[in-house]
Every structure is written in structure tokens, then in C-alpha cells.
Amino acid sequence: MTPHLSCARCGTQYPVLEQRYRCDCSGTLDVVHDPTDFTLTTAELDARRNSSNPLDRSGVWRFRELILPLSEDEMNQAVVTRGEGNTHLYEASAVGRAVGVPRLWLKHEGENPTGSFKDRGMTAGISMARHLGLTQVACASTGNTSASMASYAARAGINAVVFIPEGKIAYGKLSQALAYGAKTIQIQGDFDDAMALVQTICADEGIYLLNSVNPFRIEGQKAIGFEIVQDLGWRVPDWIILPGGNLGNNTAIAKGLIELHERGLIDRLPRMAVVQAAGANPLYTAWTTGQPIASVVADTIATAIKIGAPVSWRKSLRGIEALDGVVTEVTDQQIMDAKALVDSAGIGAEPASCATVAGARRLVAEGVIPHDAHVVGVLTGHLMKDPDATVNYHTGKLDGIASNLANAPSVAPADLATVRSLLKV
Numbered sequence: 547m548t549p550h551l552s553c554a555r556c557g558t559q560y561p562v563l564e565q566r567y568r569c570d571c572s573g574t575l576d577v578v579h580d581p582t583d584f585t586l587t588t589a590e591l592d593a594r595r596n597s598s599n600p601l602d603r604s605g606v607w608r609f610r611e612l613i614l615p616l617s618e619d620e621m622n623q624a625v626v627t628r629g630e631g632n633t634h635l636y637e638a639s640a641v642g643r644a645v646g647v648p649r650l651w652l653k654h655e656g657e658n659p660t661g662s663f664k665d666r667g668m669t670a671g672i673s674m675a676r677h678l679g680l681t682q683v684a685c686a687s688t689g690n691t692s693a694s695m696a697s698y699a700a701r702a703g704i705n706a707v708v709f710i711p712e713g714k715i716a717y718g719k720l721s722q723a724l725a726y727g728a729k730t731i732q733i734q735g736d737f738d739d740a741m742a743l744v745q746t747i748c749a750d751e752g753i754y755l756l757n758s759v760n761p762f763r764i765e766g767q768k769a770i771g772f773e774i775v776q777d778l779g780w781r782v783p784d785w786i787i788l789p790g791g792n793l794g795n796n797t798a799i800a801k802g803l804i805e806l807h808e809r810g811l812i813d814r815l816p817r818m819a820v821v822q823a824a825g826a827n828p829l830y831t832a833w834t835t836g837q838p839i840a841s842v843v844a845d846t847i848a849t850a851i852k853i854g855a856p857v858s859w860r861k862s863l864r865g866i867e868a869l870d871g872v873v874t875e876v877t878d879q880q881i882m883d884a885k886a887l888v889d890s891a892g893i894g895a896e897p898a899s900c901a902t903v904a905g906a907r908r909l910v911a912e913g914v915i916p917h918d919a920h921v922v923g924v925l926t927g928h929l930m931k932d933p934d935a936t937v938n939y940h941t942g943k944l945d946g947i948a949s950n951l952a953n954a955p956s957v958a959p960a961d962l963a964t965v966r967s968l969l970k971v
């Protein structure tokens with residue numbers, strides 16, 4: 547079989563290197579690999595971890611035969627890597643006990659080079675841009691995609707343009723886009739407005755679009771699932787839980803694990819839970835009502851997933867069904883309390899990431915996930931991406947959110963006796 551692009555909606559096929567993101571019917575596209583291209587064993591994949599080849603050491607390119615449909619030589623020429631992936635899988639039984647599922651592990655994707663899981667998809671997307679000889683890339687973003695794209699584009703010497711909703715992304719992320727030199731356009735609207743604009747601009751101006759509607763972004767992000775099972779000695783957890791916004795990540799993890807299963811590297815599939823913020827829950831609504839997805843005006847403290855019209859919903863639902871998955875929603879209060887738990891375990895993550903743990907708590911309480919299940923939660927972004935949310939929670943300054951687990955700082959005069967008395971409290 548020749549690798550090709552295939553429409554997730556109607557199945558129409560296109561050449562794999564054709565620069566398109568949607569089918570003529572407007573459906574999103576999948577990269578379909580030739581199954582005979584992949585002959586590696588788990589032992590060979592493990593050996594790559596200790597190799598001196600930068601591609602082998604990257605937690606994405608280690609799996610390269612399943613990422614880009616290019617030859618080894620072409621990849622050696624094109625790949626732009628920052629050694630992404632290889633993120634820690636934390637044993638998190640203390641957090642797990644607090645939410646009712648002690649066998650909890652947390653895969654910290656915030657430990658990627660720019661502080662989020664987006665680096666996995668971006669190394670694939672920018673490398674494809676380089677392979678295609680493109681000189682300008684763009685994305686709309688709630689912050690992490692733009693930070694990642696700005697960095698990888700700078701490494702590749704490609705011009706980057708980012709569209710972000712003005713005043714609605716966390717400062718850590720805005721600072722990265724500016725620092726890495728991307729042209730930064732703050733749209734006076736929300737993410738969904740920015741997303742609609744960037745698709746038209748890219749089509750009209752011939753700019754390469756690097757949102758997760760780009761099928762090669764999805765290919766890179768599959769490596770989260772690959773690495774989870776590799777970290778576990780190629781054993782498959784009972785559940786993988788992750789937050790859902792534009793729905794690229796759950797699409798990718800499901801696609802990758804299905805491919806690994808088809809190639810015989812794992813003996814079963816995990817179940818999957820996608821967690822949305824209650825204020826940005828179009829997938830949850832579609833899932834629970836059985837109706838087609840309808841956009842909502844999104845509002846949540848977890849700005850990374852403040853998305854009302856997700857692009858990858860069709861592929862996302864397909865993957866959730868294949869993994870016998872579920873979709874749930876959690877409130878901002880539950881997200882911030884879960885974040886306080888993850889943070890105080892010494893792990894730490896940005897608010898959207900902690901929807902994972904809040905979702906685990908809810909699904910265990912509802913009996914969907916059994917107490918003794920082996921669960922891997924994905925933490926998608928670093929704690930320092932959004933310091934405002936953290937400090938405002940601990941100082942009781944978040945509107946409408948109780949600081950139930952606050953660790954408020956004390957203020958003291960520069961006086962020994964007072965400071966000593968504070969130590970005793």
C-alpha cells in the first residue's frame with residue numbers, strides 16, 4: 547500500500563504529500579501508513595533510547611517509521627528536533643488515593659522543550675514544512691501551539707505567524723511566542739474566531755497551517771501513547787485520561803495505539819477518557835445527547851481548552867469509540883482543586899492539564915473507572931505556563947472559585963520573633 551491521506555468523513559484518498567488539510571467534502575484527513583513499512587520490535591525501540599543518533603533519542607522520532615511517510619534519508623535532511631518527548635511518567639499514588647484510584651500514573655507532557663505536549667506534533671509539522679520547502683507557517687492558538695510553533699520555526703529558519711485571542715492566553719505562553727520571534731497577531735475575539743481566520747488566511751496566502759487540522763501534527767502527537775506503553779515495559783494501562791479542547795490530542799493517541807496494536811507491539815487497547823471543561827464542552831454534549839457537535843461560546847479558567855468549535859471532533863469521536871472510551875466534563879472549581887493536588891504532590895501542571903485528574907475523580911465516583919484500575923493521566927502543560935492562575939488560587943483571588951486547598955503566603959515584618967512564630971503555625 548502506498549501511504550496516502552484519507553478523508554475521515556467520506557474516505558476519499560489524496561497523495562500523502564499534497565498540501566491540503568481537508569477533503570473536498572470538508573472532512574479532516576488522516577495519514578495512512580503502509581503497515582509493511584514498520585518492522586521494528588519492542589527491543590529495537592528500547593535500544594534506540596540509548597543510541598547516540600538524535601532521531602533515536604527523541605521521544606517522537608524514535609518511532610519515526612510510524613510518524614512521517616518519508617525515507618530515512620529524507621528524515622535526516624528534514625527533521626527539526628529539540629529532543630522532545632522522553633517525559634517522565636510519575637508514580638502518583640498520593641494524588642490517585644485522593645481521587646479514588648491509587649494506581650494512578652501521570653505522564654508529564656509539560657516536560658517537553660517548550661513546556662507542553664504540542665512539541666511532539668510540532669516537530670513533525672515543522673519537519674514536514676521543511677521537507678516541502680515551505681518558508682512560512684501559521685497557527686491559531688490558546689497559547690501552547692503558538693509557543694511550540696514559534697520555537698520550532700525559529701530552529702528551522704522558517705517565518706512564523708501566530709493568531710491568538712487578545713488578553714485570553716496565559717502570559718507564559720504569550721511571552722514564548724514573542725521571545726521566539728513569531729509575528730504575533732492578537733485577535734479581538736476568541737480562539738474559535740482566530741481558528742476560522744487562520745484557515746482562510748493560510749488558504750489564500752499559501753501559508754502552511756500548523757494547527758492540528760494538519761494531519762502531520764497528529765502523527766507526531768501519537769508518540770505520547772507510544773511512550774506511555776514503552777515506559778510501562780510495553781504493558782497497556784486500563785485507562786488513559788486526558789483533557790480535550792480542539793480534540794487533536796485524543797485523536798492522535800487513539801490513532802497511534804490502534805496502529806501499534808495492528809502491528810502487534812501491544813496485545814490490547816486501553817480505554818480512553820476525554821475530559822472537557824464544563825464551560826467549553828461541545829464534545830461532552832454531543833457524546834451525552836448523541837447529537838452532532840454544536841459549537842458553544844467557551845468560558846473556563848483553563849484557557850488552553852477554552853474552545854467552543856473543535857476542529858477534530860469527527861476523528862476524535864472515532865478514536866474514543868475504538869478505545870471503548872468516554873467523555874466527561876468538570877467544573878473550574880474541580881479543575882483548580884485537582885490542580886492543587888497535582889501541584890502539592892511536587893509534580894505541578896497548568897489548569898487544563900488538571901482536568902485529567904478532576905475527570906478521574908468524577909469517573910471513579912460514578913463507577914465508570916473501577917477503584918483498582920491502572921490509570922495513566924496525561925498532564926499536557928507545565929505549571930509555569932500560567933502562574934497567575936496558581937498564585938490567584940492560593941491567594942484567594944479567583945472570581946467564583948473557592949481556594950479549598952490554598953497554601954497562602956504569609957507576610958511578616960523583618961522581625962525575628964514574628965518570623966519564628968510563623969514557623970510554628
Ligand code: F0G
Binds near residue numbers: 664687689792926
Ligand atoms: N492541554 C493543554 C495544556 C493545551 O494547550 C491544549 C490545547 C489541550 C490540553 C487540548 O488539546 O486541543 O488537542 O484537545 N491547546 C491548543 C493550543 C488548542 O492552541 O495550544 P487538544
